[in-house]
Amino acid sequence: MKIAKKTIISDINKNLVKYYKNYNTNLKYDGITLSEPPYDDREAKAILKNFINGNISQGKNVKLFEKSFSKNIGCKYGIATNSGSSANLLALTALKNIYKLRDNDEVIIPASTFATVAMPIIQVGLKPVYVDIDLDTLNISVEELKKAITKRTKVIMPVHTLGMPADMNKINKIVKNKKILVFEDCCEAHGASIKKKKVGSFGIVSAFSFFVAHNITTGEGGMILTNDRKIYNECLSLREFGRINQDKLQSERYYSDKKIKNYDKRYVFTKIGYNVRMTDLQASVGVIQTKKMDKLNKIRAQNAKYLDNLINKYLSKNFMTTKYIKNYFNSRYTFPIIIKKNCKYSRKSICDFLEKNRIQTRPMMGGCLPDQPGLRYEKGRSVGSLKVSRLIKDYCFFVGIHPFVTKKQMVRMVKLLRKFLNE
Numbered sequence: 001m002k003i004a005k006k007t008i009i010s011d012i013n014k015n016l017v018k019y020y021k022n023y024n025t026n027l028k029y030d031g032i033t034l035s036e037p038p039y040d041d042r043e044a045k046a047i048l049k050n051f052i053n054g055n056i057s058q059g060k061n062v063k064l065f066e067k068s069f070s071k072n073i074g075c076k077y078g079i080a081t082n083s084g085s086s087a088n089l090l091a092l093t094a095l096k097n098i099y100k101l102r103d104n105d106e107v108i109i110p111a112s113t114f115a116t117v118a119m120p121i122i123q124v125g126l127k128p129v130y131v132d133i134d135l136d137t138l139n140i141s142v143e144e145l146k147k148a149i150t151k152r153t154k155v156i157m158p159v160h161t162l163g164m165p166a167d168m169n170k171i172n173k174i175v176k177n178k179k180i181l182v183f184e185d186c187c188e189a190h191g192a193s194i195k196k197k198k199v200g201s202f203g204i205v206s207a208f209s210f211f212v213a214h215n216i217t218t219g220e221g222g223m224i225l226t227n228d229r230k231i232y233n234e235c236l237s238l239r240e241f242g243r244i245n246q247d248k249l250q251s252e253r254y255y256s257d258k259k260i261k262n263y264d265k266r267y268v269f270t271k272i273g274y275n276v277r278m279t280d281l282q283a284s285v286g287v288i289q290t291k292k293m294d295k296l297n298k299i300r301a302q303n304a305k306y307l308d309n310l311i312n313k314y315l316s317k318n319f320m321t322t323k324y325i326k327n328y329f330n331s332r333y334t335f336p337i338i339i340k341k342n343c344k345y346s347r348k349s350i351c352d353f354l355e356k357n358r359i360q361t362r363p364m365m366g367g368c369l370p371d372q373p374g375l376r377y378e379k380g381r382s383v384g385s386l387k388v389s390r391l392i393k394d395y396c397f398f399v400g401i402h403p404f405v406t407k408k409q410m411v412r413m414v415k416l417l418r419k420f421l422n423e
């Protein structure tokens, strides 16, 4: 059986190399897709090898992925999950359990971001506090954040929007000597950094997403990173049904207390948990993706610089782009374009035009979260007018800037837009 497996794997491997060498449709394509999973024969081989060998649920590849990704970002521990949303849910539950947060304690987040930044906060019984963003970076405004802090503030959850690091130094200064925890949402910012220190290593805990559109991907997937052993152990247990602490699992097989005697620890549940595990198939891809990440991010940054120059040179009457900040590395999940108020064309008409020309577009995620139908009647507190978040909701869209986007495709897009806007 073992020989047969080896033969199958070897035959498939040979064909995969040939297939991937001859297959790059993007070069023949004149449009711009939002994302392309940066896979080659290595990811395909890993999936097949692990599938054939039966490594299909959480196992050694998950451990390997946790180790390599946490090391790359600069954290001690990683806990892989089935999505970024689950990573947020688990990390918030862990913080609530460990720090004994009370229902309706407040978590400060940017108003303009993805839905499952706010939703897990509500799901665990805490309250999201929506704070406006800066137009220059699309990240949480530090000035507005200061105004939002009350006695009930227990967590600040900055999001590194579209790969741009939030101002972590100022945020960490704000919480110094206060009992406020910093939880970084890095779901859009793998490998982004401030003075070469990667985001995800500034707060007490952080969360990443490996959804298909992101800088590196396992299809669906997520990871929590931390240097805190208590948070690590709590997340391990929460990830698997609230099972007894994993550390204790290692030492002895059986558990006893007043009500159960010599019971297999795998089936001892000490808290209310979830099942949000990642599969070994996904993790085997994650290990390879992690190795490629920094190189891929450099190409994204080069592409973004090229497009930024083109837009500011030829389309500045109608469009604005976000700012560059010295020593900040923006890992460029996607490229945001802000339509100036004086532009005669609506976002809808511009995006419809681009889509008709095979250039995919999206609005800025959740726009302004407290305006969303699913959130507007839920608990939550908005600070100030959220003017910028609402402007972004109506006047911003993004296009793909992934490593397979070519200069030719970007030039074509800008030429088309110049014509459309009469610039």
Ligand SMILES: Cc1ncc(COP(=O)(O)O)c(C=O)c1O
Binding pocket: 083, 084, 085, 086, 088, 113, 114, 116, 117, 159, 185, 187, 188, 209, 210, 211, 221, 222
């Ligand atoms: C800022 C942010 N947080 C959380 C998530 C959720 O990640 P996932 O789609 O893996 O659940 C996303 C999704 O893209 C996101 O952009």
